[in-house]
Amino acid sequence: MKPFNSLREAAEYAVTLSDGWHFANTSETYEKESLLPLAQTSDEEDPIDEDNFYLVSSGGSIGLCEDAEDIDWLFIANAEKDTVLPDVYSASTDNCFCSQCGHRLAPGANFCDECGAKLN
Structure with a gap:
């Protein structure tokens, strides 16, 4: 997993690994064209704390790692929809x-x- 300091940076990397995602707790879907602007807006409106970072899995899923330990998966890559992603970093x-x-x-x-x- 690769860490990033902003959701935009994580999304820019994730789009090289996948072409579609769904939000972890809903059926809302995202494509490359919609994920990047959403990430930019999120960074501007709600930046993460200094001790937190975003992670991108090898398949392109994006998670928020809080306190450098627990992972809250936000965007699940289509290819990883049936994959068990780690809960802890x-x-x-x-x-x-x-x-x-x-x-x-x-x-x-x-x-x-x-x-x-x-x-x-």
Whole structure:
């Protein structure tokens, strides 16, 4: 999972991974064209606290991580609608995903299978 300081930044990354989302607790749906303006407006009207950040899953779902621990999933990517997403964020979880494209990494990998990025 990749962390971001604003919903707009998270949405800009998420649109590279998915082409549609639904709001976590409703049937409201969003496409690329509607997600980005919504994210911008949200950042302007209700910025997150300093200790919080947004996360984007490898499939493009967007969650709010409060107090660097609990994840409240806001937008679920269409491809992940039946996926169980984590409820808690752990910094060690970052090592399981490529920092360039967010793809899940194989244990002990030196390069990302998806984008070819060299891993640290």
